[in-house]
Amino acid sequence: MSDSSPFRMQLVHLDLKGAPPKVSYLAEIFPLFHALGANGILIEYEDMFPYEGPLQLLRARHAYSPSEIKEILHQAKLHELEIIPLVQTFGHMEFVLKHEQFSHLREVELFPNALNPHKEESLALVGTMIKQVMELHRGIRWFHIGCDEVYYLGEGEMSKQWLQQEQNNMVKLCLTQMKAVASHVLIHHPNVKPIVWDDMLRGISEEYLTESGIAQLVEPMIWDYVEDMDVHVKVLLMDKYRKCGFPKLWVASAFKGATGVNQSLTIIGHHLKNNIQWLKVADSGPAEMLQGIVLTGWQRYDHFSVLCELLPMGIPSLAVCLQTLKHGGYTDNVKKIVEKYLGMSNLEINNFMRYVTGWFSPYHRKRKMIHPVMIQHIQPDAISLLTRWNAIIQELQAALERIFYPDAVEEWLEENTYPTIQKLQQLLQDLDAAIAAQS
Template sequence: MEAGGPRRRLVHLDLKGAPPRASYLAEVLPLLRALGATGLLLEYEDTFPYVGPLEPLRAPHAYRYRPGAGGGRGPRCRAGPGPDVSLSPRRSAGEVRAVLSQARAQGLEVVPLVQTFGHMEFVLKHKEFAHLREVEVFPNALNPHKEESRALVKAMIDQVMAQHEDLKWFHIGCDEVYYLGEGEESKQWLQQQGNTPEKLCLAHIKAVASCVVSSYPTVTPIVWDDMLRGISEETLAESGVPQLVQPMIWDYAADLDVEGKVHLIEKYRRCGFSKVWFASAFKGATGVNQSLTLIGHHLKNHLQWLEVASSSPADVLEGIALTGWQRYDHFSVLCELLPVAIPSLAVCLQALKNGGYSEKIKENVEKLLGMSNLETDTFMSTSLGTFPGSNILTLVTQVSFYLKSSVDELLERNRYVTGWFSPYHRKRKIIHPIIMHHFHPDAVSLLSKWNAVVQDLQAAMEQVFHKCTVEEWLEENVHPSLQKLQQVVDDLDKAIKAQQ
């Protein structure tokens, strides 16, 4: 422990939505280090530049290769028959390697995360891999009975491993394996005496972890713990899983049950797990389409985790990952963008590093972020900040607070609009000429103002994100109100021209 906080503090970068450009990450990593991060938990999902038969997994915005020397070396996990999908790239993954090199330069340890059981939508949505689904119609969970499923997982692990050096941990996911046991092969397997969904889950985790451990003896697998929590001590102990993996206990609530977590840690210890990790959240855990981060919620979450740490044996905690979810799953909308949540991350990291939060620590956070007044209890922060991407936070705050409300104010609460320029009037072009002039200047002025803000936001976002992220965020958060306003102005212009 360091000053009451966990010694290892990994910042989770969830790259399955709004993956930042490598150039932006290069700007942010020194700040993360200064704030107290000791490492990164990199969840690549579809942004890893997979090659060979795995190439379909790469999103159009995946981190790019550049010509260069051969990829990283290391043993390959092989699994019997099936296609050889364990190809190691012959050229280095340029952007991935650059980020990893920058992380190393900052003294940040990297732990890669590859989902290998649940949350496999980014793989199983593709026709090439759809036959490996647990339930035919759902792309979320992998069928644990197929040899080819294990070959696929091992191939993904090998390609990611090949780009990393000196790894101590590798996160194999395994959370939220919904519909496990509901596939046809699982139903048959469960009819055999003594077989249960819990044993099926543990068998797959053991198979994946065994591959990692046998092929990469210096690497310890980490798993999310939610599928393990409800399993009896006896079943866990007998499975052999505790000797292979370290569980990462996650809870993102502001009022998590400290006593319950301490008991859970004790249970895991009795089952044979040598160490555990915690997982908190600095963003992406308070609403599926949340656009601004409520720092107070996340600060409380971290202060509760500090209580759990101080109530547990000192030698049990390996570290904590501060999760920053970008989507709730592969198909859901974006939640808070990384630059928007950096003040929350700063507060949480500093609380963990110092074993608590005080006025002095708040002042240090403000200094590191270049903010004169950091508000933790509301969404509003009055100062702009100088941290990378702070302009995005300022503009997103404006849009989130005022765009919809200002358009609604004009269109739903202005008596001239509701009384004389309703959809009925607009459709039939029954417009009183005097009435139009009462609110035409207001509508044009409001549209002009918001177009300028959105133009600035788009330009700022394009510095940090790929075009597809910018488009998605604007379509979800800006276009509904702006298009409504634009339509009114267009109808007004037509009506005025018709009167001339």
């Protein structure tokens, strides 16, 4: 890391619950990650891990094999990228609880998102998942156990009965499961420190957090992906965790996948601003606590949602953000460095106004209204874009197939390519109709 960066570790998050890249592609981009300033990977396997035995049904159709996992780890080590596995153990358990065999372990019978924390079998299930992942990741220093967005916690029948007891409350319910999983990791792997997303901890009082003993078990990872993030609030939160006894913590920004559930193009400017805000937090907060930053790259909002921007689409944003963190800010020099690494002549950070949405909206199109000047702005670009789409669609499909497995290619093309072509075709038809109406 550069002396300008307050982050000792800069990790890239690989979210494999959607469009997981082939190992051959990861081998291509790991050197780039390292060159841009990353020194670690937070890898969220979800259903891409080769679970065995009674957990084998969790595997996706194209799940990595054990030998492929070893190759990923080999490539990471080759390029000085420390691996931290992430396995969800409380919330976001859809990839497990959607299966009938494990549906009885749901917190709420109808919803497959959260694990029932009252059943011994729940902890046994999580323990087996952790054990199998650990077996292929020997020598790691951290293990991320998730625990974010535990929606509907407390709404299951067992929880409702448990909460009726006077000494019980929602905070205790959450922390009991979190501590149980973290303790399991520490008992079986004393040299590995558990990490948790911090959103379930934020609202808990200092007194309760301190008394709970959770600070001795986990390192929180504070996450926020908005571009206008409140620096002062985050500094206060870090200080709160320090007072509660947490010796170390992490923060998490985003480089893609956090601006819309079906976002297909990465908004670089948004993510750049988010990471700059995190630099300000790091400069103002307790530096001795800070382990590092993870740049998240969400591929789906959850197991059942559509794909966000594909990983290759987010690479320019990742490059900008990593270099900004490495150099302590975004400058013309940083821009030139990124352009050099990516082989781009002119990197665009900001989005520009779209003439179509402003001057040829559905309102205008229905009434065949358009300013004559706007025809000259819209029509040539729309024709050119449609021509280019038709010309490159086969080339695009071939490129996607080189990086991703067939089901991801099919989903992305159906979700993003075909609707776009249809919209362009309809736009040109409406434009012709508006032009005809004016003549």
